[in-house]
Amino acid sequence: METKKFLLNEQQIPTAWYNIVAEMTNKPAPLIHPGTRQPLKPEDLYPLFSRAAADQELNTTDAWIEIPEPVREQYRIWRPTPLVRATALERALDTPAHIYFKNESVSPVGSHKLNSAIAQAYYCKQEGVTNITTETGAGQWGAALSMAAKHFGLELAVYMVKISYEQKPYRRSIMQTYGAEVIASPSMSTKAGRAIITATPNYQGSLGTAISEAVELAMSTPNCKYALGSVLNHVALHQTVIGLEAVQQMEMAGEYPDVVIACFGGGSNFAGLAFPFLRGNLRGKTDTRFIAAEPASCPKLTQGVFEYDYGDEAGYTPLIPMYTLGHNFKPANIHAGGLRYHGGGAIVSQLKHDNLIEAVDIEQLDSFRAANLFARTEGIIPAPESSHAIAAAINEALRCKVAGRGETILFNLSGHGLIDMTAYDRYFAGDLQNYTVSPEEIAENTRKLEKILGN
Amino acid sequence: METKKFLLNEQQIPTAWYNIVAEMTNKPAPLIHPGTRQPLKPEDLYPLFSRAAADQELNTTDAWIEIPEPVREQYRIWRPTPLVRATALERALDTPAHIYFKNESVSPVGSHKLNSAIAQAYYCKQEGVTNITTETGAGQWGAALSMAAKHFGLELAVYMVKISYEQKPYRRSIMQTYGAEVIASPSMSTKAGRAIITATPNYQGSLGTAISEAVELAMSTPNCKYALGSVLNHVALHQTVIGLEAVQQMEMAGEYPDVVIACFGGGSNFAGLAFPFLRGNLRGKTDTRFIAAEPASCPKLTQGVFEYDYGDEAGYTPLIPMYTLGHNFKPANIHAGGLRYHGGGAIVSQLKHDNLIEAVDIEQLDSFRAANLFARTEGIIPAPESSHAIAAAINEALRCKVAGRGETILFNLSGHGLIDMTAYDRYFAGDLQNYTVSPEEIAENTRKLEKILGN
Numbered sequence: 001m002e003t004k005k006f007l008l009n010e011q012q013i014p015t016a017w018y019n020i021v022a023e024m025t026n027k028p029a030p031l032i033h034p035g036t037r038q039p040l041k042p043e044d045l046y047p048l049f050s051r052a053a054a055d056q057e058l059n060t061t062d063a064w065i066e067i068p069e070p071v072r073e074q075y076r077i078w079r080p081t082p083l084v085r086a087t088a089l090e091r092a093l094d095t096p097a098h099i100y101f102k103n104e105s106v107s108p109v110g111s112h113k114l115n116s117a118i119a120q121a122y123y124c125k126q127e128g129v130t131n132i133t134t135e136t137g138a139g140q141w142g143a144a145l146s147m148a149a150k151h152f153g154l155e156l157a158v159y160m161v162k163i164s165y166e167q168k169p170y171r172r173s174i175m176q177t178y179g180a181e182v183i184a185s186p187s188m189s190t191k192a193g194r195a196i197i198t199a200t201p202n203y204q205g206s207l208g209t210a211i212s213e214a215v216e217l218a219m220s221t222p223n224c225k226y227a228l229g230s231v232l233n234h235v236a237l238h239q240t241v242i243g244l245e246a247v248q249q250m251e252m253a254g255e256y257p258d259v260v261i262a263c264f265g266g267g268s269n270f271a272g273l274a275f276p277f278l279r280g281n282l283r284g285k286t287d288t289r290f291i292a293a294e295p296a297s298c299p300k301l302t303q304g305v306f307e308y309d310y311g312d313e314a315g316y317t318p319l320i321p322m323y324t325l326g327h328n329f330k331p332a333n334i335h336a337g338g339l340r341y342h343g344g345g346a347i348v349s350q351l352k353h354d355n356l357i358e359a360v361d362i363e364q365l366d367s368f369r370a371a372n373l374f375a376r377t378e379g380i381i382p383a384p385e386s387s388h389a390i391a392a393a394i395n396e397a398l399r400c401k402v403a404g405r406g407e408t409i410l411f412n413l414s415g416h417g418l419i420d421m422t423a424y425d426r427y428f429a430g431d432l433q434n435y436t437v438s439p440e441e442i443a444e445n446t447r448k449l450e451k452i453l454g455n
Numbered sequence: 456m457e458t459k460k461f462l463l464n465e466q467q468i469p470t471a472w473y474n475i476v477a478e479m480t481n482k483p484a485p486l487i488h489p490g491t492r493q494p495l496k497p498e499d500l501y502p503l504f505s506r507a508a509a510d511q512e513l514n515t516t517d518a519w520i521e522i523p524e525p526v527r528e529q530y531r532i533w534r535p536t537p538l539v540r541a542t543a544l545e546r547a548l549d550t551p552a553h554i555y556f557k558n559e560s561v562s563p564v565g566s567h568k569l570n571s572a573i574a575q576a577y578y579c580k581q582e583g584v585t586n587i588t589t590e591t592g593a594g595q596w597g598a599a600l601s602m603a604a605k606h607f608g609l610e611l612a613v614y615m616v617k618i619s620y621e622q623k624p625y626r627r628s629i630m631q632t633y634g635a636e637v638i639a640s641p642s643m644s645t646k647a648g649r650a651i652i653t654a655t656p657n658y659q660g661s662l663g664t665a666i667s668e669a670v671e672l673a674m675s676t677p678n679c680k681y682a683l684g685s686v687l688n689h690v691a692l693h694q695t696v697i698g699l700e701a702v703q704q705m706e707m708a709g710e711y712p713d714v715v716i717a718c719f720g721g722g723s724n725f726a727g728l729a730f731p732f733l734r735g736n737l738r739g740k741t742d743t744r745f746i747a748a749e750p751a752s753c754p755k756l757t758q759g760v761f762e763y764d765y766g767d768e769a770g771y772t773p774l775i776p777m778y779t780l781g782h783n784f785k786p787a788n789i790h791a792g793g794l795r796y797h798g799g800g801a802i803v804s805q806l807k808h809d810n811l812i813e814a815v816d817i818e819q820l821d822s823f824r825a826a827n828l829f830a831r832t833e834g835i836i837p838a839p840e841s842s843h844a845i846a847a848a849i850n851e852a853l854r855c856k857v858a859g860r861g862e863t864i865l866f867n868l869s870g871h872g873l874i875d876m877t878a879y880d881r882y883f884a885g886d887l888q889n890y891t892v893s894p895e896e897i898a899e900n901t902r903k904l905e906k907i908l909g910n
Contacts, residue, residue, distance in 0.1 A: 173876035
């Protein structure tokens with residue numbers, strides 16, 4: 001019988017993360033300070049992030065950064081994660097392609113987000129920080145950071161977008177079980193929150209507002225730092241543990257991927273799986289294709305502009321050189337909440353700009369169709385975000401079928417969907433739809449960028 | 456650094472289940488046909504179950520029963536499951552004991568129930584069955600059988616206790632995502648259902664009624680069989696894959712358990728972990744203690760009578776020789792829905808009767824206290840059922856602390872609690888309570904047994 005699942009032992013958990021920037025010929029342009037408009041220095045970030053995270057964010061020289069032993073110890077709760085050959089899905093598609101997925105859904109919180117949450121919490125603890133803050137949309141990141149904060153003995157306040165706070169009570173409860181304080185955003189606890197509540201009493205919140213509240217609380221609280229779950233370079237760095245394991249596991253399987261696929265929101269799970277394989281391309285040793293699967297309703301990589309833009313809606317963060325739909329872009333309310341982000345981050349955007357990676361847009365209904373087929377063949381109900389990667393993998397496998405090509409496809413199952421079942425209910429009830437974004441809307445949103453930056 | 460997680464590879468998934476009955480000196484008394492009052496023969500069970508399951512149910516001679524290859528192939532989606540050393544919990548308790556847990560929560564449906572669901576669905580498919588039925592309370596078993604039925608191309612109808620159908624929509628949605636038909640019970644689709652709806656229009660259902668409906672549909676539908684998720688011998692048999700893996704993994708850890716613990720409802724996860732270790736005791740090679748952790752609100756092993764009783768409330772099933780609170784016992788509405796069962800099953804009850812295993816009663820609030828400590832140390836939010844095993848393991852670890860004994864404790868984490876977060880919410884809100892059962896109530900319920908059996 002063919003091997004279905006490729007497992008590593010604990011000793012094979014990577015001992016260093018891979019910092020792809022150090023090996024890129026065209027490195028991303030520098031982050032820009034929002035006040036001074038000068039290239040950002042690590043010390044500009046020290047008030048907000050742990051020093052270690054700030055240094056990693058701007059590190060363009062070290063290709064390998066050691067994973068601290070206490071972080072690896074926590075990783076061992078669920079890592080290494082399995083690499084699985086999707087034999088049943090292959091049979092259902094009748095494709096000559098071999099399909100593999102890296103199963104990040106086996107983490108205690110059900111997604112890959114823990115990989116960076118543990119690292120960020122550890123560095124804060126190491127530096128004597130006592131309190132941390134963050135924001136969360138659908139709640140995956142908030143749940144992960146709650147678990148990590150509890151382990152390292154940090155107090156955590158999570159600003160959760162109000163509509164999610166009300167619609168996704170399970171994720172809220174998970175955070176509370178791990179001991180985190182969860183505040184519906186906008187709230188009365190910050191100036192930013194109070195202002196927006198006063199202006200718009202029934203406002204249901206947005207990720208932009210929640211970021212503003214979390215940042216404000218961190219900046220105004222002694223011994224408190226802020227943590228972010230995607231977009232930034234140090235988050236992508238921590239996630240490379242996914243791909244570094246997968247490289248070893250594909251070797252066990254005796255194959256090398258022709259195509260590597262991950263869903264794309266802020267880029268953390270895509271970077272995590274792809275960068276260690278992309279290293280082979282950068283060194284001229286492999287010729288793998290890399291596909292970021294973004295939602296058609298938020299198509300920054302395929303239809304955005306490559307410009308400097310803020311990371312948040314309110315414009316508090318550094319300016320990031322990236323593909324963006326404009327930081328005021330309002331994505332449709334799709335169920336893949338983790339993919340509703342306007343920008344592609346600095347590294348991935350540069351790679352896309354240099355044609356080292358590709359991107360595709362997946363419609364919401366196609367993502368649920370793919371999720372359903374995956375659940376009924378491989379047995380795992382995927383998160384709505386991960387379903388975008390599955391849809392893209394299916395498209396590639398069907399291309400292989402038509403072309404009669406036995407390619408090897410690898411995708412990231414970034415999380416399971418057991419806490420997203422209302423989305424499936426709505427899909428089966430026929431209540432979901434696709435959303436298109438007009439070129440005019442994107443042009444209108446990105447035109448504002450020029451005024452802000454004075455270009 | 457100490458190893459935290461002990462992993463097997465796919466080739467180490469057991470190739471045979473362990474049938475402990477074959478090696479018991481005092482075997483359980485035979486099951487009795489509810490109509491003829493004669494010892495049950497396999498053919499009496501053929502109309503209801505697959506022949507293979509019926510034969511296994513009454514097999515008292517073969518200690519090892521081969522696991523069919525297609526079942527092992529499905530097991531490989533998530534098996535072998537990890538054995539984990541609970542180092543963080545040990546530190547929190549400051550105990551010299553070593554605590555290990557077998558992590559069955561990593562299955563795609565979040566619990567051990569798949570181990571038997573896959574086997575039962577496979578045998579039905581092999582025998583040309585096209586439709587199967589079952590009942591489910593909290594939904595763990597129904598979710599598992601839904602996944603298994605879809606894989607083997609069987610149509611499945613699940614009767615879900617009405618109050619759970621309404622209160623646990625996520626589990627219902629999971630079943631529907633796997634393609635199962637889920638019917639709130641009592642329903643209009645069966646005579647049993649119609650009778651009770653007519654008599655009591657707003658009846659919220661019970662497991663007993665749901666079993667009656669599932670059995671009736673199976674018996675009245677061509678080419679249709681029924682599947683049960685616990686209590687019976689063949690279900691316990693399939694679950695021994697848990698303990699057979701754990702035996703190998705404890706050997707990797709270089710330790711042997713002094714105490715083995717699992718929560719106890721119908722017995723499937725307890726039997727699954729315990730029997731392969733109990734084999735050592737039966738052969739005089741080991742002297743391990745085995746503890747079944749049942750809820751204080753449903754204390755059949757500690758306070759029930761050892762008598763013949765029906766497996767269901769309506770009295771359709773064979774009579775089983777077991778510790779029971781009486782088949783009409785109405786357990787309090789605790790959140791560990793999977794433990795609300797009146798009887799101990801034939802094998803476990805005989806073992807308890809012969810003092811080969813022990814049982815303890817865990818109060819609901821203690822189970823949640825233990826769950827909380829476990830979540831905040833080991834990072835995994837446990838199912839309310841599994842939390843009873845954790846509470847018992849903590850009690851043993853604290854006993855070791857007082858006695859200064861470095862014993863080795865092994866418990867089964869039968870499932871995660873990510874779909875049970877409302878229970879945690881209620882615990883944190885102070886809305887949960889303990890439930891006691893009076894000796895009078897138990898005496899009253901079990902006195903009826905004598906009349907039924909004409910003793």
